[in-house]
Amino acid sequence: MKIMYLTTELIIGFFLLFIIVKFVGKKIINQITPFTFIASIVMGELLGNAVYDHQIGTFYVIYSITLWGSLLFIVEYLGQKYLMFRGIFEGKPSALIKNGIVDREELKKNRMNINQLQSLLRQSETFSIREVAFCYLEANGSISVLKKTKYQKTTQEDFNMPAKPVYVPVTLIRDGKVLWDELKDLNFDEFWLKTQLTSQDISDYKNVFLAEWLEGDGLFVQKK
Template sequence: MEFGVILIKLTTGFVGLWAMTRLLGKKEISALTPFDFISAVILGDLVGNTIYEEKHSVMKLVFTLAVWTVLSVLFEKITSHIKKLRKPLEGAPEILIHDGRIDLVKLQKNNLDFDQLRMMLRAKDTFSISEVAYAIYETNGSLSILKKSPFETVTRQDMDLPAQEIKLPQCIIETGTLQRKTLESIGKDEDWLLRELQERGWPDIQSVAYAEINEEGEIDIVPGVIPKKQAR
């Protein structure tokens, strides 16, 4: 009976974890936020304790998985659909290097020192901080960098081209929703954006999954399928 109960619990735990993974979607390990990682560790501990403790029944295991799944899915839905809560709940990327200048305040805020910063840059095949125009510390603890134009993989110096000012691409449409702050920051209005989209064969803003303003000030559009309930 003891082995039979353990078998039932293991099977229940396996099916429950599989279902939870399918509900939450696929994520690479490197894309997990610290909260995601800690959540997975705690869930594994909860399931393990429930499986091997005789006093805990199969129903307690099912209840544990159900509650954790509901909380996890609810958290994912809130952060996905209510953008105002995304930053306080998940955190936001921090620009550690802006236009070639290191932001010491944000470096200290994220408990980083120069040794750690250089280590993360080396992981990006960058061995000198002076080569970096922008460095963004992502919410999952990784570092994204944009090099200065003379240090690009195929450098402008190699092609005998003048140095070019580096600017970060800015999101202007996300899941069919206009990012008005971005539009205002580049000094354009919605009519201009609609004209640009229609010239490229897109009827309106709601039909665009993602679009950004590139370094040259032009619109780059990434096609995609937008769920009807999200398109506004």
């Protein structure tokens, strides 16, 4: 009976969470704001406690998760509809560096010190504050950095070079298995694939760990 009880509640909880994530949106997965971060934790706790507490019936599992999901949906709806609610629930980015100057007051407001700021900058491939023109602390705790002009990466436009088309790499073989749908989308066939592999001294798909096609760069193959 305990196994059947647990199985029933897990199945119900699984599909309820699936439905809620579909309705509320992907933000709860990425935890874009502090609210969605806390909401996802509470939702997991609600399901976990309900499933393993035998005194709580299936009705209470459905009720608690449905109510919490409804509240999340209402909050998301209000945030999309009204700017006032959006500011309350999602928060606003804080400018930690303005025109190359660290704003100490903003650091204090966000309970941060200079060491933590430098650590976040290094994680964004910025190893000196002197490189930064503006730095914003986003609602989810990450930072957005705009570097000073002389520290910005050069682009084709800087050298007046003509723009080149951009292509997405496509995986054709993964762990010895051919992804036929991907091959078909590229208008290639099995003969073409075998020819490409033979040119790299590979006779069997099973010997390929990864094969990736990129327009203009050809087929990259890594053997097992």
